Amino acid sequence: MASPDQMLDPSVAARLKRDADGLVAAIIQDDTNEAVLMLGWMDDEALRRTLTQGRVTFWSRSRGEYWRKGDTSGHVQHVRSVALDCDGDALLVRVVQVGAACHTGDRTCFDAGELPVVTDPGDR
């Protein structure tokens, strides 16, 4: 069993509304220029590490393992603040991003994904 100092603060854990896999969504925003960089997933332990280590750790749903951003790529995310949303199922993590946030080399994971949109058709 993890020692108390290796567990997520119970007062924080009590506020989380996890999905069926025990995860909450984590939005990563650049603290320098406000860009939304990516969306990742955290369980209690990934959030504990993120809150205490100064670096962002995710739970990788595809690989089934913890993933501290930048350990392989060097594209580290230094944590500046973390906020939980009103219903406890999403986090907003503000970071200083080193290099590209996206594994494709793009600055953000949304750079290549613009969808066609109708912006002002009136109220249908």
Add this chain to the structure above:
Amino acid sequence: MASPDQMLDPSVAARLKRDADGLVAAIIQDDTNEAVLMLGWMDDEALRRTLTQGRVTFWSRSRGEYWRKGDTSGHVQHVRSVALDCDGDALLVRVVQVGAACHTGDRTCFDAGELPVVTDPGDR
């Protein structure tokens, strides 16, 4: 069966990586001041409406119904752009927000949720 003009563009639908409930996460960002306002969920039909109606529609997981933001509260979200992320499971929707984004009356759903964080403890 829905007529073709009431279905999500198949080229967009093919890029979505939906969760077990058929949903993708939708990050809502204020196009005016870059604030991250909230996180919601969309299925194909909610995304179709969002892309074509100029207003943001979510799928409410708690109520099990479509929810066009502002229809009850007046706190409408006018769509400015929509981008899909590199792995197809998250959307970034930029909006012009009327009034408060959060049902609590806060400007964003993250305003009241700051968590204690260690920002610079070195590399543990």
